[in-house]
Amino acid sequence: MTPNDRKYSTTHEWVKVDGELAVVGISDHAQEALGDITFLELPKAGTSVEKGTECGVIESVKAASDIYSPIGGEIAEANDALENAPEQVNQSPYDTGWLFKVKGIDHAEIDALMSADDYETFLKEQE
Amino acid sequence: MTQAALLKTPLHRRHLELNAKMGPFGGYDMPIQYEGIIAEHLATRRASAVFDTCHMGEFLFSGSTVVDDLERLVSCPVASMKVGQCRYGFICNEAGGVLDDQIVYRLGDNEFFMVVNAATQPADYEWLTSHMSDTTSRENLTDATGKIDLQGPAAPKIMQRLMDELVGDMKFYRCKHNRYRGRKILTSRTGYTGELGFEVYCDPDLAVRFFDECLENGAKPAGLGARDTLRLEMGLPLYGHELNAERNPAESGFTRSISNDKEFIGSHRVLDSAAARDALVGLELSSRRAARAGDKVLVPDGAPVGEITSGSYSPCLEKAVALAYVRKDSAALGAMLHIDTGRQHLEAAVVELPFYKEATGRKRMEDYLD
Numbered sequence: 277m278t279p280n281d282r283k284y285s286t287t288h289e290w291v292k293v294d295g296e297l298a299v300v301g302i303s304d305h306a307q308e309a310l311g312d313i314t315f316l317e318l319p320k321a322g323t324s325v326e327k328g329t330e331c332g333v334i335e336s337v338k339a340a341s342d343i344y345s346p347i348g349g350e351i352a353e354a355n356d357a358l359e360n361a362p363e364q365v366n367q368s369p370y371d372t373g374w375l376f377k378v379k380g381i382d383h384a385e386i387d388a389l390m391s392a393d394d395y396e397t398f399l400k401e402q403e
Numbered sequence: 404m405t406q407a408a409l410l411k412t413p414l415h416r417r418h419l420e421l422n423a424k425m426g427p428f429g430g431y432d433m434p435i436q437y438e439g440i441i442a443e444h445l446a447t448r449r450a451s452a453v454f455d456t457c458h459m460g461e462f463l464f465s466g467s468t469v470v471d472d473l474e475r476l477v478s479c480p481v482a483s484m485k486v487g488q489c490r491y492g493f494i495c496n497e498a499g500g501v502l503d504d505q506i507v508y509r510l511g512d513n514e515f516f517m518v519v520n521a522a523t524q525p526a527d528y529e530w531l532t533s534h535m536s537d538t539t540s541r542e543n544l545t546d547a548t549g550k551i552d553l554q555g556p557a558a559p560k561i562m563q564r565l566m567d568e569l570v571g572d573m574k575f576y577r578c579k580h581n582r583y584r585g586r587k588i589l590t591s592r593t594g595y596t597g598e599l600g601f602e603v604y605c606d607p608d609l610a611v612r613f614f615d616e617c618l619e620n621g622a623k624p625a626g627l628g629a630r631d632t633l634r635l636e637m638g639l640p641l642y643g644h645e646l647n648a649e650r651n652p653a654e655s656g657f658t659r660s661i662s663n664d665k666e667f668i669g670s671h672r673v674l675d676s677a678a679a680r681d682a683l684v685g686l687e688l689s690s691r692r693a694a695r696a697g698d699k700v701l702v703p704d705g706a707p708v709g710e711i712t713s714g715s716y717s718p719c720l721e722k723a724v725a726l727a728y729v730r731k732d733s734a735a736l737g738a739m740l741h742i743d744t745g746r747q748h749l750e751a752a753v754v755e756l757p758f759y760k761e762a763t764g765r766k767r768m769e770d771y772l773d
Contacts, residue, residue, distance in 0.1 A: 312441040314716035315691040337440040337716055
């Protein structure tokens with residue numbers, strides 16, 4: 277089940293608007309593909325990010341991958357609880373496994389991302 | 404290699420039914436994980452897990468000249484083996500590089516069974532047989548043999564429940580023929596996890612049945628992902644990573660597997676201590692962030708001294724560990740080194756191997772039986 281209260285990027289991040297902020301995480305498909313997540317390097321509060329650029333690292337037992345920011349803005353907060361519990365990203369990718377929050381968001385940029393239905397179609401086309 | 408060209412083990416359908424993530428390994432389409440690498444890893448350490456290792460190669464050599472032939476072809480001593488004993492050793496080329504690592508089983512005075520890696524199996528067989536006397540009989544049993552590894556502290560109980568004959572008399576690195584469902588099965592108290600456990604060899608259809616019955620008796624299916632993290636925690640080498648045709652095996656630290664009182668192919672080089680520039684070391688990193696094969700190892704002032712051959716998060720130590728070849732003068736226990744991952748420098752300390760010290764592999768089996 278892909279939650280339809282948020283948007284999705286082609287690099288498998290999700291974005292959920294929460295007032296002035298946007299919360300960013302990775303999709304269930306992404307966590308499943310990565311396998312057991314063992315380490316995350318998240319962008320620090322105050323750093324600015326651009327849409328589609330690398331802003332962190334996510335490591336699983338097998339490999340390291342980049343985290344891309346699906347939107348532009350400034351990092352308001354990173355999910356520091358993941359430092360000692362990276363498995364939260366596997367267990368709860370849409371809730372407690374969120375990665376970071378962005379402020380100074382461009383709503384039009386977020387609207388242009390995929391809906392849950394579009395993302396599921398995108399995943400089927402990728403197979 | 405395309406997906407269609409990959410070989411399938413007799414368990415292939417079972418892996419798909421168990422929703423395994425599959426991937427290519429040694430020319431076979433193999434299960435990488437089922438539930439998850441960490442869960443499978445911890446199950447092997449705490450209870451038991453069963454691995455499909457049908458991709459591996461098996462050979463049978465026999466005859467009056469077999470002892471002399473094998474003595475020249477593998478680095479471990481052969482003539483001194485008792486019937487029912489297994490030994491780990493290297494197959495080297497003339498220059499002392501490693502063509503493969505193997506375990507040889509003495510089944511009889513003049514009968515030996517050998518287990519080798521999947522990817523190297525065809526070349527191994529060609530190399531071994533082309534360097535044997537005509538009077539030594541040889542048979543490549545790979546396609547006709549199913550192989551399953553049952554590993555973990557609960558493995559002896561499961562094994563005893565399934566085998567017709569006694570299991571508890573098997574010491575570490577011993578083998579014996581047993582009977583399973585009325586049919587002959589070769590068993591050895593060996594494995595690649597560090598835990599108490601067995602490798603079994605039988606007809607392919609019987610291997611499927613054994614795998615299923617291990618699951619019915621509580622073993623968790625485990626894939627090559629957990630197999631790799633388990634062997635890494637034990638500091639065991641993986642061919643293609645710690646061992647290859649350019650690497651002198653004396654540098655691997657497995658000197659117990661290298662006889663210094665016989666001549667074998669490559670021995671002039673392997674036994675020449677001046678030829679060993681590097682040493683394989685265990686590195687414990689300062690965080691969960693892992694180093695990966697190919698990352699450069701540096702002394703803290705920046706000069707390169709070696710390269711990572713394997714690296715991963717260790718589920719039991721809950722931090723990252725790695726194996727690396729480094730120059731001997733940087734290999735002392737406690738030495739602090741840096742690892743250049745291409746993204747940043749990670750700190751690491753040279754530590755004693757194995758990384759994981761609680762493994763049950765060499766414990767008294769009777770303490771793990773009813």
